[in-house]
Amino acid sequence: METITWSQLAFHVLNILVIFLICRLLVYKPIMKFLLARQAKVDAMLGAADKTNAEAEKKRREYEDKLEASLEEVSRMMNESTAMAHARASEIVQDAQHEADAIMQRSKREIEEERKHAMHSMREEVTDMAVQLAGKVIKREVTAEDNKKLIDEFFEKVG
Amino acid sequence: MRVKGKLTTATWLDEDTIESIIDRFEKKYRISIDVDVEVDASIIGGIIFTVGDEVFDGSARGRLECMREQLLND
Numbered sequence: 119m120e121t122i123t124w125s126q127l128a129f130h131v132l133n134i135l136v137i138f139l140i141c142r143l144l145v146y147k148p149i150m151k152f153l154l155a156r157q158a159k160v161d162a163m164l165g166a167a168d169k170t171n172a173e174a175e176k177k178r179r180e181y182e183d184k185l186e187a188s189l190e191e192v193s194r195m196m197n198e199s200t201a202m203a204h205a206r207a208s209e210i211v212q213d214a215q216h217e218a219d220a221i222m223q224r225s226k227r228e229i230e231e232e233r234k235h236a237m238h239s240m241r242e243e244v245t246d247m248a249v250q251l252a253g254k255v256i257k258r259e260v261t262a263e264d265n266k267k268l269i270d271e272f273f274e275k276v277g
Numbered sequence: 278m279r280v281k282g283k284l285t286t287a288t289w290l291d292e293d294t295i296e297s298i299i300d301r302f303e304k305k306y307r308i309s310i311d312v313d314v315e316v317d318a319s320i321i322g323g324i325i326f327t328v329g330d331e332v333f334d335g336s337a338r339g340r341l342e343c344m345r346e347q348l349l350n351d
Contacts, residue, residue, distance in 0.1 A: 242349060249345045253321060256337055260322045265287060268323035269294070272335025273301060 282310040285317050285325040287336065302326060 284298060299312050310328060321337035 245345050245348045248348075249341050252344075253338065253341050256341075257318075257321045260287070260337065262288070265322045266294075268335060268337060269298070272323055272333070273298075275335070276305070276333055 279309045279311055280329055282312045282329075283325075283327040284312050284314045285320060285327070285336070286314065287316070287318055287320050287322045287324075289316055290314075298324065298326070302328065 282299075282302070284295065290298075295312075295314060299310055303310055306328070308328075319338060321341075323336040323339070325336050325339070326333040
């Protein structure tokens, strides 16, 4: 069995130390530098992403607020339009009712006027006929005595 | 003062009656009237005496006219 001497052990330890130092100098530092740079880049990207997210969230809220305000405005305008339409409809109905009442009143007045006119004409015709008939009868029946009586009555009236 | 007048009768009247009618008017209004006598059968009976612008209607036709007006105004 081969034995390791203290000098060999020291040599190996020294070798390991040298290799460790070389590795540390040539591999560890660049890798760490690379990793740190990568970490910084990732952090920067994450920061930018957070900022973008925050801005996006802010804009989203702004849009939501604007959308809500727009919806409220549209709702208010629709309510106003509906109220105006109802008011206008009521006004039109009232106007139509007033006009209908006026037409009805006017028609009643015209009918009443026509009726009165017709009644007057009829009365006039009947009266004329009656008077003409009475005149014919009197003319046929009147005597000299009646004539004298009429003259006497006339003088009684005149005085 | 003499005034123009017209006496309208339904039939011919005798002179006395005409004179009597004119006399009564002259006495009532204290004027002299020149009267034209006219016969108009359409007055039916009685007389119409016109003096100046005044018309005194004592005819049957006048009475019928009054009656007609009253009937229409009732």
